[in-house]
Amino acid sequence: AQTVTQSQPEMSVQEAETVTLSCTYDTSESNYYLFWYKQPPSRQMILVIRQEAYKQQNATENRFSVNFQKAAKSFSLKISDSQLGDTAMYFCAFPHQETPQGGSEKLVFGKGMKLTVNP
Amino acid sequence: DAGVIQSPRHEVTEMGQEVTLRCKPISGHDYLFWYRQTMMRGLELLIYFNNNVPIDDSGMPEDRFSAKMPNASFSTLKIQPSEPRDSAVYFCASGKRVSSYEQYFGPGTRLTVT
Numbered sequence: 001a002q003t004v005t006q007s008q009p010e011m012s013v014q015e016a017e018t019v020t021l022s023c024t025y026d027t028s029e030s031n032y033y034l035f036w037y038k039q040p041p042s043r044q045m046i047l048v049i050r051q052e053a054y055k056q057q058n059a060t061e062n063r064f065s066v067n068f069q070k071a072a073k074s075f076s077l078k079i080s081d082s083q084l085g086d087t088a089m090y091f092c093a094f095p096h097q098e099t100p101q102g103g104s105e106k107l108v109f110g111k112g113m114k115l116t117v118n119p
Numbered sequence: 120d121a122g123v124i125q126s127p128r129h130e131v132t133e134m135g136q137e138v139t140l141r142c143k144p145i146s147g148h149d150y151l152f153w154y155r156q157t158m159m160r161g162l163e164l165l166i167y168f169n170n171n172v173p174i175d176d177s178g179m180p181e182d183r184f185s186a187k188m189p190n191a192s193f194s195t196l197k198i199q200p201s202e203p204r205d206s207a208v209y210f211c212a213s214g215k216r217v218s219s220y221e222q223y224f225g226p227g228t229r230l231t232v233t
Binding site: 042050 | 150152161162164167169174175208210212214216220221222223224226227229
C-alpha cells in the first residue's frame with residue numbers, strides 16, 4: 001500500500017530562521033508529482049509547492065523550496081526566513097497509485113506536522 | 120478566479136436532522152473531491168467525481184452519506200440522518216487533469232451535530 005510518512009508531529013522555530021519539514025513516501029511508480037499543503041488556523045488548505053519526480057531540479061516558490069531525493073523517496077520542505085504567518089499544519093501528499101500501470105486522481109496525505117513560528 | 124466555494128461555512132444541527140453541504144468548483148476543473156477532516160482520523164477522502172460522474176465512493180462511511188454532482192458547477196454532500204460522530208470539517212476540492220493531480224481546496228464547512 002502507498003504511504004506517506006511525516007515523522008515529526010510538531011516543530012517550532014524562531015521568526016526569520018530556516019526550518020525543514022520532512023516527508024517520506026512509498027511508491028513503485030517512476031513518474032509522479034509530490035505536493036506540500038499548508039493549513040493555517042483559518043483551516044483553509046493551501047497548495048504551497050509542487051515537485052515533478054522526473055525533474056532533477058528542486059522546486060522553489062519564494063521562501064519555500066523542496067529537497068527531493070527520489071532514490072531515498074524523501075521530499076522535505078524548507079522554509080527560509082520564517083514568518084509568523086507560516087504557523088500552520090503542513091501536509092505532504094502525492095497521487096495514489098491505482099494500478100501497476102499508473103496513478104489516479106486521488107491524493108494520499110500524510111498525517112501532518114504542526115509548525116509554530118515564534119516571534 | 121473565485122476559487123472553490125463552499126456553503127455553509129458553519130452548520131450546527133441536532134442528531135437525526137438532514138444536513139446538506141454545497142460546493143462550487145473552480146470553473147474549468149473536471150474533478151471534484153469531498154474530504155472529511157477530524158483530529159482522530161485526519162483528512163479522509165469520501166468521494167470524487169470526474170466530469171460530474173462519481174468515480175470512487177469507497178470512502179463514504181455509510182449509507183447515511185450521499186453525494187451528487189448534477190452539473191459541472193455544483194455538488195452536494197448530504198447526511199441523513201446526522202449523528203454526533205459526523206461532526207467534522209468537510210472540504211470540497213477541485214482539480215483539472217493536466218497530469219499534475221494538484222487539487223485546490225475550498226474553505227471547508229465545520230459541521231457540529233449535537
